[in-house]
Amino acid sequence: MGILPRPGFTLIEIILVVALIGILASVVIIAINPAKQFASTNNAKRRADINVISSAVNQYLIDHKSLPSTITPTSTEICTTGGSCAGLIDLSVLTNGQLYLTSIPIDPTTTSTNGTGYTIALSTNGRFWINAPLTQNGDIIAYGVAALPSGTMYGDTDPSRVLTIASTPGTFNATGLATSTVKFGVAFGVSQTGAFYGDIDASKVCSTASAAGSMSVTADSVGVGNTYCGTPGALLAGVFNGTRTTNPATWPGGTQQFGGVEDFNANGSSVGQSPPANRYAKGWTACTGGNNYCGTGDSGAAYQDISTGTIWSKTLNSVTYALDDSNGTVTWLIANNCNEVSGNSCTKKGAAKTGCEANAGWYLPHQKQLLQAYVDGIYGILEPTGVSAGSVRTYWSATTLSTNLANAWTTNLSTGSTGGAAKTGGQSIRCVR
Numbered sequence: 001m002g003i004l005p006r007p008g009f010t011l012i013e014i015i016l017v018v019a020l021i022g023i024l025a026s027v028v029i030i031a032i033n034p035a036k037q038f039a040s041t042n043n044a045k046r047r048a049d050i051n052v053i054s055s056a057v058n059q060y061l062i063d064h065k066s067l068p069s070t071i072t073p074t075s076t077e078i079c080t081t082g083g084s085c086a087g088l089i090d091l092s093v094l095t096n097g098q099l100y101l102t103s104i105p106i107d108p109t110t111t112s113t114n115g116t117g118y119t120i121a122l123s124t125n126g127r128f129w130i131n132a133p134l135t136q137n138g139d140i141i142a143y144g145v146a147a148l149p150s151g152t153m154y155g156d157t158d159p160s161r162v163l164t165i166a167s168t169p170g171t172f173n174a175t176g177l178a179t180s181t182v183k184f185g186v187a188f189g190v191s192q193t194g195a196f197y198g199d200i201d202a203s204k205v206c207s208t209a210s211a212a213g214s215m216s217v218t219a220d221s222v223g224v225g226n227t228y229c230g231t232p233g234a235l236l237a238g239v240f241n242g243t244r245t246t247n248p249a250t251w252p253g254g255t256q257q258f259g260g261v262e263d264f265n266a267n268g269s270s271v272g273q274s275p276p277a278n279r280y281a282k283g284w285t286a287c288t289g290g291n292n293y294c295g296t297g298d299s300g301a302a303y304q305d306i307s308t309g310t311i312w313s314k315t316l317n318s319v320t321y322a323l324d325d326s327n328g329t330v331t332w333l334i335a336n337n338c339n340e341v342s343g344n345s346c347t348k349k350g351a352a353k354t355g356c357e358a359n360a361g362w363y364l365p366h367q368k369q370l371l372q373a374y375v376d377g378i379y380g381i382l383e384p385t386g387v388s389a390g391s392v393r394t395y396w397s398a399t400t401l402s403t404n405l406a407n408a409w410t411t412n413l414s415t416g417s418t419g420g421a422a423k424t425g426g427q428s429i430r431c432v433r
Helices: 011-032 034-064 092-098 202-206 261-266 289-295 367-375
Strands: 076-079 115-122 128-131 284-286 301-305 311-315 394-400 407-412 418-422 430-432
Touching: 034 092, 034 115, 034 128, 289 301, 367 394, 367 407, 367 418
Parallel strands: none
Antiparallel strands: 076 115, 115 128, 284 301, 301 311, 311 430, 394 407, 407 418
């Protein structure tokens, strides 16, 4: 009995099945994301077109030792073969006689009447680059892209458009790259240099800042002996408080080395001298309801020293401890909110507070705060002029005298004199915050 042959597939059947599988796979892929697949197909043509055009231009360069004269540094669309080239780049030298190209390739999605959809430009190094601005799927298709200015990804490869206004698909605005927003001295764009953190106009730097700034140079803001932008400094020029201006019969006057308003106030005269006009003094701000008492909300605030920011109070009431300019005198321990039974040291009271600390936010100033206030011109501001020498006030500081712990430093804000006094004695009080 003979053996029957086993059934199988013929070569034709196998080829048909493979072909059918390929067709079905293509249909499925396209059905899953048809737009992306068509875009990829278009991009593949664009790459091929860019290669064709660049090869033709390079061959022309080899033959003629120069690029076509119609190519400019400005990226411009190439016109179609036989079309109107007004406002476009004419590359007919490549298609004349079909020597390099039979026709200029055209972008598969362009809607331009006479344009190919591809742009061309001379680069800064004398070469050229070609771009496909209608590229899809976020791809970048260009020839010579390495020679492009940096920062063109996701934008337009035309520098004038990237640095002035975005192409249609983008939202970038040119104002974001103004000279005032780019670091000073850094070049960007087309012949632009940043001016951020400085003004390239020297006159603005040295006199009045550009519109965004508010700096100005004055003599009082420059130290004595220094000149800035042509302005000689006067800061601290009158640090010795100027010269005496009144009562020449009692005190002949002269320059500060022979005396001054402090000396006059301390010499036992019955008339306190007004501050000289040429004295050194910083600015002071009166604390009023209009400025919420220098921002404290406390009507006990009198003046703020602008140079230090310190706010000075009215004088302390020795009975109620209110800041009301009644100008009573108290002991150092009361002024500093100390338990008097503690002697030379200060143990702070937690309740029934006294002195400055009886007023929320205020404290007794240190010796150097009092001296700084005097240097900054507190006499004639907080301290009244025209008072008798016996009525000039001396103020407690919170600073204990290191050589005698039973004493604390006091300062006379009319004369600038400072020294130690027994803590049990009575002195005037101004508080600070």
